[in-house]
Amino acid sequence: MAGQFFISSFLIGCVISVGFAAIPEYIHICHRSDPKVGACIKDSVEFLRPYLVKGIPEVNVPPIDPIKFDKIVIFDGVSTPNLNAYLANIEATGLSKFEITKLKLDVDKMTYLVGVKFPFLEMHGDYSVDAKILAAPIKSQGQFHANVSGIQGQGLIQGYIGEGTNRLLFSSISLKLKISDFNLDLENFLNNDPVLGQAARSLVSGNKDELIRISTPYIERKASEVLLELANRITEHLDYDEVFPLSSYLHVCKRTDPQLDDCIINDIITLMPKLKNGIPELNAPALEPLVLDTVKLRSGPNRAKIDADLTDLKLYGISDLKILSLKSDIPNKLFTAKIALPRITFIGNYDIDINVLILKYQGKGEITGNLTDYGVEIKLSYNIITNDGKEYMNLVNFKLSLIQGKSVIMLDGLLRQGNTAFAKGMIEVLKDNTDLFVTEIMPNLEEGLNVKLIEIANNITHQFPYDELFLP
Structure with a gap:
């Protein structure tokens, strides 16, 4: 989720923000012939930071601090048999504290490698768990509170020019996340069976690394799909030479x-x-x-x-x-x-x-x-x-x-x-x-x-x- 947000912000800074006919004053324009285009894009994202907090309606970017998500599936019940869990109506704070750790571009090949980290995130919302442990069914719903620390993300974005057009599109976005730690409080979790509920809580707190390892690939995959759709929705109507000009002194x-x-x-x-x-x-x-x-x-x-x-x-x-x-x-x-x-x-x-x-x-x-x-x-x-x-x-x-x-x-x-x-x-x-x-x-x-x-x-x-x- 955090990596998904930041790469969206990067695309706005790298692609969208440099291309409107009437360019807002807070946009720092970058040109692909600039030998320091990477540093320029990084500066552009930094300039955007306070506006990202409030949201940018003209590019369908919601406020990021706090930011709201409808649903995040943690375990889908397919790749993790006997375990289905998701979070819904989520509100998260702390995304605006991101730090760019890596930014490499191959402008000719339209390949962008972005690294970012978030010190700390807090989230709350609704949860739903449907699982079976040792043949014992576990079903529970309620509100959750969580904090996640030490989040690092890296995204590889591949762009291309649409056939018969000069539109910038994206064929793939590969997202990798690394989470150091988390704390999770599930209200009303198995209140009807306090012993089983306490055992489940102990299982979670004692196996954080394993839960992170199991859940991260699915979160990465789903976040990449959502981000790819968002990126193409933003850029599909924009001319590449308008959104990412060749240079500051050449009009194509x-x-x-x-x-x-x-x-x-x-x-x-x-x-x-x-x-x-x-x-x-x-x-x-x-x-x-x-x-x-x-x-x-x-x-x-x-x-x-x-x-x-x-x-x-x-x-x-x-x-x-x-x-x-x-x-x-x-x-x-x-x-x-x-x-x-x-x-x-x-x-x-x-x-x-x-x-x-x-x-x-x-x-x-x-x-x-x-x-x-x-x-x-x-x-x-x-x-x-x-x-x-x-x-x-x-x-x-x-x-x-x-x-x-x-x-x-x-x-x-x-x-x-x-x-x-x-x-x-x-x-x-x-x-x-x-x-x-x-x-x-x-x-x-x-x-x-x-x-x-x-x-x-x-x-x-x-x-x-x-x-x-x-x-x-």
Whole structure:
């Protein structure tokens, strides 16, 4: 009974409590991609504790302290011949003092192992005993009072997704209980035969361990059946991705959704604030700044050559992008998009080598600049890879094309190195022809962005099975 209550509470904390459209303020939301999801669920149950005492009508959870039960069969007369006993109209107190002792989850396999203990329970209600001892019939009814101490329970819960649905259901719940001690007082027990009644009481008090051993399997089995029915009744109308979200920053989109493109756009908008600072659990680096190791410029023949290496480039403003359009083609595994970048600022280092006729110039320093009103056209294709029997989205081609806007670039330190007259001329040429300079470096800049962004994207998509990112 105690284990049954706690696993019900666990399911509420783990499954139900994270999924309502209007989430109550006392619910602590957990996401299955969280590497600390077990600790999160444990915290969720703790947050629920005071509300469990009062009951939660919206999920059909009655108050737990005290809690009432209609009937608990102790001995069924079948597995225990000549002994039939049950308790009815039971009221128990002490369940709210539970302590979580174990919580292990395999989110992918939907397996949940829960351990709990209760220091002390008190119960009262009605009893009925129908037995035969040494051919002597024993029948008695009345009220009982009991206390049970040192209760430990462990439940193994197996979930699955219903066929043709995305409903979370449970196929089995296996409950194991261990009871240290109990005291039982049966009023009016065999009052018509005081000698036999006293003998029966002595038999019970002197054989507690044996009675616990005999009665526990049936209590476990019956509690598991009741709990399984309760769990499926709670979850049968709820979408798995709503009750146990994939993550706090990804909203799952359905491939068949006629508004799929809008769903993906909303996902990107939601994801950007997270990507701005990075998502360590997904190995996704921060977009602010986005760091490019090297962008190279190789221009002109040998007698009019400009070689430049831009290194450790830090770009700011990527997360402020505006999605102008997005088109998905799931059957062909293709996405296309147009994006506006209102303003990109950057800082890095340059190493330039110029050879024009007989004039030569070499210089190093810091490069800064800003790019305003740039556009981006993206064509992205992917395939499906398999890992541990699950399919994942894998980006194979990220074609990014920049549409040039206004550009301002500054090369610090040109005048402090080599031919200063030539350097002054270079500054003026760069000032008047910044767009031409950007045009020259754009192919390598695009390639650097392609490599970096496909790496970030795959770090994310490789974390989630394809059917969870895009529901069938």
